[in-house]
Amino acid sequence: MLRLESETERQTLKKNRMLIAIVFDLHLHNYSDNSGISFISYTTMCDLVTNMKAVTAIICLTIISGSLAGCLNYDEEPAILFSECPSSWHVEFFDLSNDNFASWEGEVEFTDSDGNTKVLNHFSSDKKYVTLDESLDWSLKYTYYEDDIGFIVGGTVYGGDNQYRESGTIELDLVRNYADQTENSGPISFGCSSSGGWHIEFVDQSNDNFNSWGGEVVFYEADNDEETYSFEYFSSDMKYVTLEDSKVWKMRYTYYESDIGFIYNGITYGMNNAYGYTGEITIDLS
Secondary structure, X not given: OOOOOOHHHHHHHHHHHHHHHHHHHHHHOOOEOOOOOEOOOHHHHHHHOOOHHHHHHHHHHHHHHHHHHHHHOOOOOOOEEEEOOOOEEOXXXXXXXXXXXXXXXXXXXXXXXXXXXXXXXXEOHHHOEEEEOOXXXXXXXXXXXXXXXXXXXXXXEEEOOOOOOOEEEEEOOOOOEEHHHHOEEOOEEEEOOOOOOOOEEXXXXXXOOOOOOOEEEEEEEOOEEEEEEEEEOOOHHHOEEEEOOOOEEEEEEEEOXXXXXXXXXXXXXXXXXXXXXXXXXXXXXX
């Protein structure tokens, strides 16, 4: 059966069509602020909006058109991420003169199988680790302007003893490395990120990203002091320590620097040390 519209329904439909026309007109004439969000005056809104369907139409059209505009204007970049302290990565850059380098004296160009490229030069250690989109194939072109810089891919070291302006191109074998594999000794693992669970944080008041924690620590299980795990003069890549649960641990420490220390269970140890000061704590994870 054909249903005839009432005069009220016809008027409402007419107003809704007017609202849609206004929204499109606003976008076509760029009535927006810098954020890309369009505006309709309060008076116009009150005069035209008579039901919830009209409100919904305005909200949906504004959100969708704004979002699509961002997508349509998006300048594609390679699917590549740089970090100083990631949980995993594919490429690691190094400078043998300085682990926390201010400038990697060279140039690299990443190219993916879609033809996108990303060029970096004279970058700092905040881009030391690179994670790539594993759904793509990648190549890396490099040029060295310093003799002791390089990078590591899939366990293979490139560079470190370079001629000035030495260059080359390699196809990247995307083997993912994980932070807890870099310094992992049995039931003890280390990392540079505070994300996730950890038990000990080492601190150097002179440098948050320290090259060398001026002291020595020895971990061992409380009921087995013959099997020990000893570490000294380590970098901030080992700042956070995670111990195997369900055990009672001991940590013996010796300071050779005045402003170093560590944090366990919210308590700070050290930071104002005499040279050679030694102590021990119990870490009960049972």
